[in-house]
Amino acid sequence: MSGLFSTSTTTPESSNIPIPVLGFGVYQIPGDKCIAACKTALETGYRQIDTAQLYRNEEQVGTAIRQSGIKRSDVFVTTKQGLRGDTPDDTYRLTSESVRRIAGEEADAYVDLFLIHTPYIRGEAEGRKEVWQALEQLFYEGKARSIGVSNYSIDHIEEMKEYATIWPPHVNQIELHPWSQQRSVTAYCKHQGIALQAYSPLVEGTKMDDIVLRKIGDKYAKTPAQVLIRYGLQKGWIVLPKSENPHRIGENYGVFDFEIDERSMKELNELDDTS
Ligand SMILES: NC(=O)c1ccc[n+]([C@@H]2O[C@H](COP(=O)([O-])OP(=O)(O)OC[C@H]3O[C@@H](n4cnc5c(N)ncnc54)[C@H](OP(=O)(O)O)[C@@H]3O)[C@@H](O)[C@H]2O)c1
Structure with a gap:
C-alpha cells in the first residue's frame, strides 16, 4: 500500500498549509441540498x-460546517472568484464577501484556500492582476490561509511574476483524470511546488461504462468511480469528486484500502495521448 490514508494531506512547498488529499466538490448542488450533502460528506x-x-x-457550505459540530480548523474550505469589480476596492470587496458568507462576520473568519476561478477575466492580464492583488490582500490579512489559481496555463502562471508578491500561487486547480492529464502544466506545477487539485475527477460521470475502468475495478472489487479517484490520488493530485447522493458520497470515500498497480496505472495513463 502506498501510504495514502483518509487523513493524508498534501502541503504545497510554497504555502506550508496542508490540504487533505480528498475533497468534496459542490458544483451544481443548490441551497438546502448543499447543506445536506456537505453534512453527509463531513x-x-x-x-x-x-x-x-x-x-x-458558499453560505450553505459554511452552515453545514457549523451544523456538523466539527471544529472549523479541522475542515479545509476552498472558494473561487472569477469576476472583477468596477474598481480594485470593489474587487477586494467581492473576495471578502465570500469569506463572510462562508465563515461569518468575526474578525478572525477565514477560508483555507481562495482561487482565481479562471484566467478569462474582464480586461484579461489587467483583470487577472487585479483579482490576484485582492487575494494577496486577503492573504496578508489572514482571511485566506493560502491563495491560488484555477484553469491557469503555464503562460498565465509565468505572467504573474510581473506583479505578484506571492509567487508561485499555492495551488492550480484544473481538470484532471485519465482523459485529461494535462502533462505539460502538471509537470511545470510539480517543478514549481504548486499543488494540483483535480476537478471533474469522475469525468462528470460520463465514463462509468468504460471498458478499461471496469476491468481495473473488477480486479480490485472497486467501482469505476473509485478507480478514477484512486488514480488521481496516486498521481499526487488533490482529488475533488462531487456527488449529492449519500450512497455515492460514501462510495467515493472508499479509496484508501486498495492500490492500483503499476501495470493498471500505465493502462489508465495511456487513455490520454495528448501532451
Ligand atoms: N475550477 C473549476 O473551474 C471547476 C470546474 C468544474 C468542477 N470543479 C470542482 O470539481 C468538483 C467535481 O467536478 P464536477 O462536479 O465537474 O464533476 P465530477 O466530480 O467529475 O462528476 C460529478 C458527476 O458524477 C456523478 N457521480 C458522483 N459519484 C459517482 C459515482 N460514484 N458513480 C457514478 N456517478 C457518480 C455525479 O452525480 P450525483 O451527484 O448524482 O452522484 C455527477 O453527475 C466540482 O463539484 C467543483 O467543486 C471546479
Whole structure:
C-alpha cells in the first residue's frame, strides 16, 4: 500500500498549509441540498469542501460546517472568484464577501484556500492582476490561509511574476483524470511546488461504462468511480469528486484500502495521448 490514508494531506512547498488529499466538490448542488450533502460528506470523513462564488452555495457550505459540530480548523474550505469589480476596492470587496458568507462576520473568519476561478477575466492580464492583488490582500490579512489559481496555463502562471508578491500561487486547480492529464502544466506545477487539485475527477460521470475502468475495478472489487479517484490520488493530485447522493458520497470515500498497480496505472495513463 502506498501510504495514502483518509487523513493524508498534501502541503504545497510554497504555502506550508496542508490540504487533505480528498475533497468534496459542490458544483451544481443548490441551497438546502448543499447543506445536506456537505453534512453527509463531513460525517463520512471528508475534511475538504470545494465551493465558488459561481456555485451560489458558499453560505450553505459554511452552515453545514457549523451544523456538523466539527471544529472549523479541522475542515479545509476552498472558494473561487472569477469576476472583477468596477474598481480594485470593489474587487477586494467581492473576495471578502465570500469569506463572510462562508465563515461569518468575526474578525478572525477565514477560508483555507481562495482561487482565481479562471484566467478569462474582464480586461484579461489587467483583470487577472487585479483579482490576484485582492487575494494577496486577503492573504496578508489572514482571511485566506493560502491563495491560488484555477484553469491557469503555464503562460498565465509565468505572467504573474510581473506583479505578484506571492509567487508561485499555492495551488492550480484544473481538470484532471485519465482523459485529461494535462502533462505539460502538471509537470511545470510539480517543478514549481504548486499543488494540483483535480476537478471533474469522475469525468462528470460520463465514463462509468468504460471498458478499461471496469476491468481495473473488477480486479480490485472497486467501482469505476473509485478507480478514477484512486488514480488521481496516486498521481499526487488533490482529488475533488462531487456527488449529492449519500450512497455515492460514501462510495467515493472508499479509496484508501486498495492500490492500483503499476501495470493498471500505465493502462489508465495511456487513455490520454495528448501532451
Ligand atoms: N475550477 C473549476 O473551474 C471547476 C470546474 C468544474 C468542477 N470543479 C470542482 O470539481 C468538483 C467535481 O467536478 P464536477 O462536479 O465537474 O464533476 P465530477 O466530480 O467529475 O462528476 C460529478 C458527476 O458524477 C456523478 N457521480 C458522483 N459519484 C459517482 C459515482 N460514484 N458513480 C457514478 N456517478 C457518480 C455525479 O452525480 P450525483 O451527484 O448524482 O452522484 C455527477 O453527475 C466540482 O463539484 C467543483 O467543486 C471546479
